[in-house]
Amino acid sequence: KAGVTQTPRYLIKTRGQQVTLSCSPISGHRSVSWYQQTPGQGLQFLFEYFSETQRNKGNFPGRFSGRQFSNSRSEMNVSTLELGDSALYLCASALTTSGRGDTQYFGPGTRLTVL
Amino acid sequence: QQQVKQSPQSLIVQKGGISIINCAYENTAFDYFPWYQQFPGKGPALLIAIRPDVSEKKEGRFTISFNKSAKQFSLHIMDSQPGDSATYFCAVPNTGTASKLTFGTGTRLQVTL
Numbered sequence: 001k002a003g004v005t006q007t008p009r010y011l012i013k014t015r016g017q018q019v020t021l022s023c024s025p026i027s028g029h030r031s032v033s034w035y036q037q038t039p040g041q042g043l044q045f046l047f048e049y050f051s052e053t054q055r056n057k058g059n060f061p062g063r064f065s066g067r068q069f070s071n072s073r074s075e076m077n078v079s080t081l082e083l084g085d086s087a088l089y090l091c092a093s094a095l096t097t098s099g100r101g102d103t104q105y106f107g108p109g110t111r112l113t114v115l
Numbered sequence: 116q117q118q119v120k121q122s123p124q125s126l127i128v129q130k131g132g133i134s135i136i137n138c139a140y141e142n143t144a145f146d147y148f149p150w151y152q153q154f155p156g157k158g159p160a161l162l163i164a165i166r167p168d169v170s171e172k173k174e175g176r177f178t179i180s181f182n183k184s185a186k187q188f189s190l191h192i193m194d195s196q197p198g199d200s201a202t203y204f205c206a207v208p209n210t211g212t213a214s215k216l217t218f219g220t221g222t223r224l225q226v227t228l
Contacts, residue, residue: 033215033216042218042219043216048215056209056215090158090159092158102147103149103161103164107158109157
């Protein structure tokens, strides 16, 4: 089975621009979560989508948004980029049909640099 | 809001030694406690996970010990190898929202020859 894929792998943007990141989950997985990883703050949860609906949300400003499509693929958008948005953005997929904790499988991440 | 404390921040172990990383959480969590391993330039990969109906789980050289009453769990790496050099994260699902993981701050492990 193919793993979680994320595109693009690297991205350079300037302040004020917006960016869209893409994630394709493992086949059959319906949950997609997004995380931000920085040296200072570590791994922080952004939001989770399940069956095209946002199910959970972390403590990030409204500039961070996402969506999920009917094929479970997900996109994350960051508007009005700030220097502090430079980070590794990770996508994780999970089956989550049991109602119990399911393993989350991470993609390789998208390295976003904001200049 | 789930809080997770992970220690130590960094660890240097000789080849063949035992690496021990600890995690403590504050709020009553869901029933799944994973450890992730991350190499530079890669996403975190699930290493081993435990459900709290057992106190210990072993997979090869990796063992999780879980103390539900103390709200602590630890990762033991036996016979540590240079290839184990990576950053390790514990994670705790938030109550009622198992898909939302709160991660520890990470432990950078270096295994020397």
